[in-house]
Amino acid sequence: MGFDDGRLLGPPDDYLRGTWENRDWRNVPGPIYGAETDNCWAGRSVAPDHIVYQDDFGSEVVFRQPQNASQVQSVLSAAWTDPFRGYACDGDNHWNLELIRTWWADRARLTEWIDKAHRTWSSSNNGAEREAAQGLRTYRHYLNTGLETYLQDYGFWLDNHRPALPQETLPDLGHHN
Template sequence: MTYWDPIPTLRACAEGEPLPGLAQWVPVYSASWGAWPDAWQERNWRNVPGPFYGAVTDTCWVGRGVAPDHILYDDEHGQEFVYRQPRTPEETHRIMAAAWQDPMAGFECDGDAHWTPELVRDWWRDRGRVRAWADTLDRTWSVSQDEDRREAAGGARAYVAHIDHGLGDYLRGYLFWLQEARPARPGEGLPGL
């Protein structure tokens, strides 16, 4: 799988303009990336490796409204994290919209500056911990009386499916990106996890 870099899409969004197709969620886009100087150290351990991650986010549960294929909530504090990195401009805009709605400005997009091949491999080796957490969340929240929890349980199932099918290929492409500062060309070998 070839890694797709979402950062040029993020940079192309001018401050003060709505995100394409998401004006109902983001009337005027203005994100505060870098608001938390220690965000990387405070990131949620459930974030998948990649440029975007949630650290000290709010607990309002709004991210899935605009980015259900990318954002999930933890069960301890309700903080948001990124369980699937974007692969298209539209998906990038959706994560940006989720970040825009966070009053704590707790999302970051500097993961490429922090993830190393060793850290990515460590995260992958420990994926069973994340998978077990998501399975437990699904079992608990899918029977909740709270409609929002039942909806988020679907996100937990999607996260498990992503871990089981596709995340490994994405991470191999991301490892190549981290090592070579470019996406792999067709037929070019990708590093192992």
């Protein structure tokens, strides 16, 4: 893996050192997540379609999991730029369908956070904050349009270790005990 300009990222163990216990709750379920990353706001410059900043400490959050090699490269490049080495890619070892359902059930909290941070940053005189607000708009749109299907696909994959076939039913994200 490397940057588009040919620089290599190096061994993932050198820069993917985040821990599940420290992941930010705003990360979308999936293999890659931010866990106590830096607050330099560099991730969106590398992976704007996948990274947003949280407003508590400015840490980076993965709001859209990569779906192809180019997107993986972008997100891993964002992780590589993090001096705290707070990203991780072991989410598949921790997520399961019930945890995904719990995360999805709490989306009102997520929407409230996105809307509050967006209001603050979009009216700022600071260009970086206005750009961060754009990322939140993108996250909000994804939350309302494509995220549920992604989570259903991911839940199926976790349970079956393969993608769903066209005739197979994806799991419901409503709570089941």
